[in-house]
Amino acid sequence: MSPTAIFRKYELQNYIVYLGFIAIFLFFAVTLHDAGFTSTRNLTNIILQTAPATIMAIGLVFALSAGEIDLSFGSAVAVSALSAAVVMQILPMPLAILAGLGAGLAIGAFNGILVAWLRLPSFLVTLATLGLFAGVARTMTDLRSIPVTNSAFTGFFGSGELLGIPSLVWWTIIGVAVGHVVYRHTRFGAHVLATGDNARAAQVSGIKVPRVRFLVLTICGGCAGLAGLLYAGRLQAAKYTLGESDLMIVIAAVIVGGTALNGGKGSIIGALIGSLLMGMLNNGLILMGLQVSDQMIVRGLIILIAVAASLRDTSR
């Protein structure tokens, strides 16, 4: 059997993210051992830092699986974090949480309506709303950063712990668990996959395709809202730049994690591993002492290789 045939037979592209994860982990563990890569503190840090990206990735798995894409979640993160921070200054904390999540959901629903019922392509809609809500985030506070001092909030979404496990790790676990069950074990998840796989077949089978498209984009917005709260909690401040640089990392995490760009196939667990992989890469390159510009180049190349490897089979 040729290597390609073996690759196909065992569907290795489904596991490439795990192999890549282990390979890069081992590489950094050996080369950066003295720099402290393998210390518990550093490894925990990686997970804490990737929590918002992981939550965004979960939403994106739903959107891509349904054959849509969301490019606007980065702006939704900033708007959500700022909404929560501003509301928290004048109203009780629970209302601030609702404001943050609500802002994300509203942005997602806005995208969803345009895509589902006006049949505009999600790529263009969310490219436009990416810019639109980046502008909104800037005007909201005139580019100012808003401090988040409510300790209940920062504990719940940032530095707190429960049963010795940091709250950001809890959010990651809960997000991935809920996302995975909905994606793999509910009728909605099945309808998302069917819609992205063959929208006409889904339609003639009685699946309400527009509703699915609306919901996946709303979910993306909701996940961005939660990610915004996590950023605000961890950094104890909200700023318009939050989420700005996450677009490439989150898309890469999701694709590397085995989700098809053109719909019908995906994995929430894979997206988690992909997100951790991106976080590890980030961390390792910093510990190696690379300059920011060099980090960008290396990260870009590694993402390119990883994405190429995970997309091998789709040409079939």
Add this chain to the structure above:
Amino acid sequence: MTQPILALKDIHKAFGGVVAIENFSLDLYPGEIVALVGDNGAGKSTLIKIVSGVYKPTSGSIRLDGEDTSFSDASGAREAGIEVVYQDLALADQQPVYMNMFLGRELTKGPFGLLDKRKMMDDTQSLVDELDVRIPSSRATIRDLSGGQRQGIAIARATHWASKLILLDEPTAALGVAETARVEELVLSLRERNIAILIVSHSLDQVFRLSNRICVLRRGKQIGVRETEKTDKNEIIAMITGLQT
């Protein structure tokens, strides 16, 4: 004679000023296969879409088991027990066989409404075994199957859900010779299930192999219905083309 499963009476369909179907009447009985033939543009697809609830007839009545029916959309027809097998399959290629079998009608269990994958797999397996559709497993991904296997799955799905009528729209147009023979066997075996089958086909050979009756359309007009045993290809061709041969 038993009551027809589906009775179409004086069906008339116009799109704006263009008449697509005129005064079409046909009764379908349980256990019979009726072929719908005609040249391109004769109105076969329009008729299929009327029966499957996609189009509403401009006038005329559709009776299902003796009761007047009007479908608001394709879901309405499906709920009434009418299934369509499309030429281009309408399968989700990257999903497993069992999810396709239950597409849009997934089984759930428990208080949280989680998918009952085990039962869907088991039901799929027993159905494909019963119909002798040979696939590696109910968990196999559709795109790993051959064209004939896929059409087998599409027909099995229709069989599973249809309680009254299956519409087959060019079911073997995309298949090779051996696969066509296999699908034809499958279609013939469905007669025992006491449902009616309406098949659209361009292949007269196939029509003569499968059908009990043949209904000919030309430019939206119903030219006639013949019992397959009492007619021959020359007569049918003459009816389709309007020319004497």
